[in-house]
Structures are given as structure tokens and as C-alpha cells.
Amino acid sequence: MESTAGRWLAPGRVNLIGEHTDYNDGFVLPMALPLGVTCTAGVRGDGMVRLRSRQRAAEPIETSTAALDVSGWSELPEWSHYALGVLREFTRRGYEVPGVELDLDGTVPIGAGLSSSAALSCSVAIALRDLFAPSLSAAEIIDIARTAENVYVGVPTGVLDQSAAILCTAGHVLFLDVRTGEHEQIPFDLERFGLELLVVDTGTPHRLVDGEYARRRTECATAAEELDVPFLRDVTSPDLVERLRDPVLRRRARHVVTENARVRTVAEQLRTGGDPRTIGPTLTAGHHSLRDDYEVSAPPLDTAVETATAAGAYGARMVGGGFGGSVIALVDRENTPNVIHAIRKTFHTNGFKPPRTFAVTPAAGAHRLRDHE
Numbered sequence: 001m002e003s004t005a006g007r008w009l010a011p012g013r014v015n016l017i018g019e020h021t022d023y024n025d026g027f028v029l030p031m032a033l034p035l036g037v038t039c040t041a042g043v044r045g046d047g048m049v050r051l052r053s054r055q056r057a058a059e060p061i062e063t064s065t066a067a068l069d070v071s072g073w074s075e076l077p078e079w080s081h082y083a084l085g086v087l088r089e090f091t092r093r094g095y096e097v098p099g100v101e102l103d104l105d106g107t108v109p110i111g112a113g114l115s116s117s118a119a120l121s122c123s124v125a126i127a128l129r130d131l132f133a134p135s136l137s138a139a140e141i142i143d144i145a146r147t148a149e150n151v152y153v154g155v156p157t158g159v160l161d162q163s164a165a166i167l168c169t170a171g172h173v174l175f176l177d178v179r180t181g182e183h184e185q186i187p188f189d190l191e192r193f194g195l196e197l198l199v200v201d202t203g204t205p206h207r208l209v210d211g212e213y214a215r216r217r218t219e220c221a222t223a224a225e226e227l228d229v230p231f232l233r234d235v236t237s238p239d240l241v242e243r244l245r246d247p248v249l250r251r252r253a254r255h256v257v258t259e260n261a262r263v264r265t266v267a268e269q270l271r272t273g274g275d276p277r278t279i280g281p282t283l284t285a286g287h288h289s290l291r292d293d294y295e296v297s298a299p300p301l302d303t304a305v306e307t308a309t310a311a312g313a314y315g316a317r318m319v320g321g322g323f324g325g326s327v328i329a330l331v332d333r334e335n336t337p338n339v340i341h342a343i344r345k346t347f348h349t350n351g352f353k354p355p356r357t358f359a360v361t362p363a364a365g366a367h368r369l370r371d372h373e
């Protein structure tokens with residue numbers, strides 16, 4: 001590397017509640033994971049971009065900053081589009097990048113619904129900001145990382161993952177109003193109550209690029225139009241949804257409207273500092289809504305949720321876009337081994353892959369690492 005300027009880290013996330021609400025201008029409540037992507041970056045003066053990922057050691061990318069238009073990208077591996085998309089957005093928005101080396105290394109499991117892609121794009125975005133555009137605001141960074149994914153990878157995501165990676169703080173969940181960008185850090189101290197948030201990665205690949213995610217977005221836009229509101233966020237009562245004649249649109253809209261209400265309920269329960277066990281039933285209700293109304297769950301996710309709650313979890317739900325990926329479960333710390341054992345056993349009986357399980361606490365959002373970190 002010509003000159004190593006530093007290392008930056010952006011985390012993955014789990015969303016406590018508020019799934020498929022972000023692109024409906026609604027509310028979300030994510031927290032950052034103690035897993036992330038680090039970007040070691042150095043400035044070059046020769047107009048070249050060198051990009052490497054420890055996870056894809058055989059695929060180093062070398063291109064020139066001048067050649068950062070999308071023609072020819074189809075030859076490049078998909079993971080590189082996230083980083084090159086961020087770079088391209090910097091130059092397209094007028095920030096000069098004279099050349100750069102980017103070395104990526106990640107601990108967020110890929111395809112687990114824990115936002116490894118936003119961790120990647122956000123780690124690159126904050127490295128480029130600190131090196132070439134220090135005046136960029138958090139909102140612009142989020143927009144750049146989201147645009148990279150929407151335009152250069154071709155997945156029409158909302159801002160949940162990028163906002164979580166940039167705005168979350170240790171020990172808190174982030175209550176974000178996507179419409180206004182207003183956000184609040186709400187303490188989420190499970191240890192004090194003898195609790196743990198268990199992540200169950202079902203190992204069922206979750207892919208948003210396959211079209212179902214985009215279809216849900218279109219269905220929501222159509223439902224909003226038929227209800228004569230700009231976004232489903234503007235539907236304030238679930239009763240209004242019953243006006244939709246198409247039963248599919250009715251179910252989709254019902255999920256979004258009730259999910260926004262669930263985010264506010266959980267935020268309020270946590271804000272008042274009471275026992276987090278009280279949020280459990282709302283988390284599970286959110287899962288049922290994703291399963292029945294939004295139809296984005298999958299058998300291993302449903303099985304993990306049912307088994308966890310039967311084994312004593314206070315609440316459990318799938319996280320992220322769906323169709324695979326991970327489940328979270330709120331459990332008493334001393335009951336965690338029992339819940340894990342029950343899930344492993346049921347997965348085995350059902351012929352599902354052995355799941356990967358780990359407990360998480362809310363970690364810090366994207367930042368530059370100090371030398372010893």
C-alpha cells in the first residue's frame with residue numbers, strides 16, 4: 001500500500017423491530033452488532049483504485065478512478081460493486097479521489113440477514129470521507145452508501161441498514177423516523193435484567209436480488225396510491241387498510257401499518273426504562289405479521305421462532321429482508337443454553353442445517369479505529 005492512512009470499521013445490525021417499514025417512510029429500531037467490516041485505506045496519487053477483500057482473496061480489483069463508470073462492471077464480482085459504487089458516488093458528487101487502496105476484512109456472516117453489505121459500503125464510505133471529503137454529513141454518507149446498493153448493485157433497499165451502521169451507538173437501540181431523519185438513542189441494557197439477545201443464523205441463504213423484495217416495494221407503493229396517501233406511513237389506522245379490495249395488497253399494507261405501531265410501542269416500553277421482557281410479545285407479533293401478511297418468512301425462521309418461544313424466550317422474530325437469514329430471541333441469560341439446545345434439536349429433526357447461534361449486545365456505529373484496535 002502506497003501510504004496506509006488508517007483503518008475504519010462499520011458494523012452489521014439486527015433490527016429489534018420495524019421490518020419493511022423503511023421504504024414506506026416509517027419507523028425502525030435497529031442496533032449495531034459487535035461484528036463488522038474493516039476497511040484499511042491508503043491514498044494513491046496515480047489515479048488507480050486497488051480493492052481487495054480478505055474473504056475473496058482470489059479476486060483483487062484494479063481499475064482507474066477515471067474508469068469508474070459502470071460499463072465493464074458486469075465482469076467484476078458483485079461484492080466489489082458495493083465499494084466501487086461508493087467511490088463512484090463520491091466522484092459523481094464532486095469529491096475528488098486521486099487514487100486509493102482499499103483492503104476489506106469482515107466478520108459479519110454473508111447472507112445471514114445481518115447487513116454485511118451495508119457494513120462493507122459504509123466502511124468504505126467513512127474511509128473516503130475522512131480521506132477526501134471531511135465535511136460530508138452523516139445523512140450524505142447514508143445516502144451515498146444506499147445509492148451504491150440501489151444503483152450499482154441493483155437492490156432497491158431502504159435506508160435501515162446504512163442508517164444503523166452509521167448512526168447506532170453502543171448500549172442503545174436507534175429509534176429512527178425515516179421520513180424526517182430524526183433519531184433517538186434509547187438505552188438497551190439487557191445485562192442489568194439478566195437477559196440476552198440471541199441471534200440464530202439459520203444458514204438459509206437470504207438474497208434480496210431475486211425480485212421478491214422489489215415486488216414488496218411495488219405492492220406497498222400501489223397500496224399507498226389506492227389509499228390516496230404518499231406512503232403507507234401515512235395510514236394511521238389499520239381499519240383504513242380494509243378499504244383495499246385486493247387481498248394481497250390488504251395484507252401487505254396491514255403488515256406495514258401494524259409494524260409501524262409495534263416500533264412505537266417497543267420504543268416507548270424501552271424509553272421508560274422498564275423491564276425489557278415486556279417487549280417480547282410485540283416482537284413475536286411482528287414475526288407473525290411478516291409470516292402471514294407480508295409473506296417473507298421461511299420454514300427454518302418460523303421453526304426457530306416457535307421453538308425459542310416454546311423453550312421460554314420472551315419474544316422472537318426474523319430480522320432483515322427475509323426469505324432466509326437470521327432470527328433474534330429475547331431470553332433469560334441462564335435459559336440461553338436450553339433455548340439453543342431446543343433449536344438445534346428441532347432443526348435436526350426437520351432436516352435443516354445446524355444453525356449458528358450467538359448472543360449480541362448493542363455495539364458502536366461506524367468509526368475510525370485507533371492503532372491498537
Ligand code: GLA
Pocket residue numbers: 018019020021022023157158159160161320321322
Ligand atoms: C433489507 C433492506 C432494508 C430493509 C429490510 C427490511 O435489510 O436492506 O432496507 O428494507 O430489508 O426491513
